[in-house]
Amino acid sequence: MNWLNEAGPERDVTLTSRIRLARNIADIPFPTVMLPEHARQVAEKVRNSIFDFSGHQRFAGIKFAYIKMSDVPEIERQILVEKHLASQDLMEHPEVSAILLDSNEEITVMINEEDHIRMQCVLPGFQLSKAWETISYIDDLIEEQVDYAFHEEFGYLTSCPTNVGTGLRSSVMMHLPGLTMSNQMNAILQTITKIGLTARGIYGEGSEALGSIYQISNQVTLGPTEEDIINNLSIVSRQIVDKERQARKALRQAGGIQFEDSLWRACGLLLHARIMSLKEFMSLISSVRLAVSMGLIPGVALEKIDAVMTMGQPANVMKKAGGRLKGKEVDVERANIIRGAMREILNL
Amino acid sequence: MLCQECKKRPATVHLMKIVNNHKTELFLCEECAGRQEDFMQMPSFSISDLIAGFMETGKPHQAFEKPAQSRCKVCGMDYSQFKKAGRFGCQECYKYFDSELIPLLRKIHGNYHHSGKVPRKTGTDFLKKRQIAQYKSELKKAIEVEAYERAAELRDMIKALEESYGGQGGDNNELAE
Numbered sequence A: 001m002n003w004l005n006e007a008g009p010e011r012d013v014t015l016t017s018r019i020r021l022a023r024n025i026a027d028i029p030f031p032t033v034m035l036p037e038h039a040r041q042v043a044e045k046v047r048n049s050i051f052d053f054s055g056h057q058r059f060a061g062i063k064f065a066y067i068k069m070s071d072v073p074e075i076e077r078q079i080l081v082e083k084h085l086a087s088q089d090l091m092e093h094p095e096v097s098a099i100l101l102d103s104n105e106e107i108t109v110m111i112n113e114e115d116h117i118r119m120q121c122v123l124p125g126f127q128l129s130k131a132w133e134t135i136s137y138i139d140d141l142i143e144e145q146v147d148y149a150f151h152e153e154f155g156y157l158t159s160c161p162t163n164v165g166t167g168l169r170s171s172v173m174m175h176l177p178g179l180t181m182s183n184q185m186n187a188i189l190q191t192i193t194k195i196g197l198t199a200r201g202i203y204g205e206g207s208e209a210l211g212s213i214y215q216i217s218n219q220v221t222l223g224p225t226e227e228d229i230i231n232n233l234s235i236v237s238r239q240i241v242d243k244e245r246q247a248r249k250a251l252r253q254a255g256g257i258q259f260e261d262s263l264w265r266a267c268g269l270l271l272h273a274r275i276m277s278l279k280e281f282m283s284l285i286s287s288v289r290l291a292v293s294m295g296l297i298p299g300v301a302l303e304k305i306d307a308v309m310t311m312g313q314p315a316n317v318m319k320k321a322g323g324r325l326k327g328k329e330v331d332v333e334r335a336n337i338i339r340g341a342m343r344e345i346l347n348l
Numbered sequence B: 001m002l003c004q005e006c007k008k009r010p011a012t013v014h015l016m017k018i019v020n021n022h023k024t025e026l027f028l029c030e031e032c033a034g035r036q037e038d039f040m041q042m043p044s045f046s047i048s049d050l051i052a053g054f055m056e057t058g059k060p061h062q063a064f065e066k067p068a069q070s071r072c073k074v075c076g077m078d079y080s081q082f083k084k085a086g087r088f089g090c091q092e093c094y095k096y097f098d099s100e101l102i103p104l105l106r107k108i109h110g111n112y113h114h115s116g117k118v119p120r121k122t123g124t125d126f127l128k129k130r131q132i133a134q135y136k137s138e139l140k141k142a143i144e145v146e147a148y149e150r151a152a153e154l155r156d157m158i159k160a161l162e163e164s165y166g167g168q169g170g171d172n173n174e175l176a177e
Helices: A036-050 A074-082 A128-145 A177-181 A185-194 A226-272 A278-293 A302-311 A314-321 A328-345 B030-034 B047-056 B079-085 B098-109 B124-144 B148-164
Strands: A014-023 A064-068 A098-102 A107-111 A117-124 A168-175 A197-201 A213-218 B013-019 B022-028
Touching: A014 A128, A014 A226, A036 A064, A036 A098, A036 A107, A036 A128, A074 A314, A107 A128, A117 A128, A128 A168, A128 A226, A168 A226, A168 A278, A177 A185, A177 A226, A177 A278, A185 A197, A185 A226, A197 A226, A213 A226, A226 A278, A226 A328, A278 A302, A278 A328, A302 A314, A302 A328, A314 A328, B022 B030, B124 B148
Parallel strands: none
Antiparallel strands: A014 A117, A014 A168, A064 A098, A098 A107, A107 A117, A168 A213, A197 A213, B013 B022
């Protein structure tokens, strides 16, 4: 099962761990300049690396489905993005792009994105090493059938020089309400950029981190080995997890009943409000997630809260409503969905 | 993405027109964009701006000179197109833009030597070369600390590896001296 319905280590602070590899096929122009016939060649080669000519999968264990983006309705494409199963970039050219998605929804091989191949493994909680082992195995399987563009000095060649070398981006998605409330985020963000890491808000544009959710990833892809890159991020992430837990504890001690009250009020609004913007929703669900992770609301699994968080994202709301919603209607529908979902997970 | 107009050069310019709240967007190459009159050119800040910025810092004199333009002989992309798009056209661009590329990679990654994973199928010779390089640096250290037994061992391992892929390491000379 994917990260939205499975527990994982350090889940109180870490929502997901993700490893992505960028690869290109030798002697085919990169997506920036390639023609539709090149894109077709790429899709065919990648598909044939997983399935043989009679359509049987070449290996056992992981089960893949091949999905052309042109066969997926636009709303479903956005849902793939909101569930972090595919990237926004992949949806820029749906006429030539495709994905291979495993039945557990943990592994996606994106075809004709910014590079010919972008493969990723997303696991719940803190599991960078396992995600790396999994995706490196998939990389080996594809490479048995496909020749990659590789340079002895520069490593795996990518469209953008910021990905060359290992082609590896490792990231952890973290819920950091404690550090945000105690105004420590800026200092942390400044520090991590000095050591080759970068952080951005997720579920929100630009620097605004909706719901205190941040994605921390490596910036450097050329020079260090994959293991070094992952270790580096792991060490920093573990420190951030500790700091976040300390901040939560301190906030609870200092804030006492007022702090608890503010979290329960958020819960009350999610259970009863009739109109809810994305921004308000993210801030409230963040408070409820914090309350659950500190044991204030017993008997609720964190992955359930994360599933509710995804239900409130724009494309998910649209899909549930079964059609086009305008302006305020989205916020009304979101409030409806969330009220129902909250009652269910709280057993009301 | 290719220019929507000529469908030949990479699209490096994003044009947008808004008439009565109706938005029209075009992705064009610079040449075709120059011919559009009723579009407003949007200032944007992207990865390509950053890359262009990287290229200029530390080489202020070059901003005023016009150096000979490198061009990839395979996909036809020239260096200024790359600077604008921030994306290479094909794997051969990495060869044709070699001299501009190394300072760029050094600025982005602090480094330009890949030491990670290697494709199993095509990379076996390369793996051997990498192993030889590692043994050589160990050999140097062994000689420095006068561990001659270890040095002899390493020398034999290097020899065996070099013979197994048929090529001479290339940079043998420094140790032969």
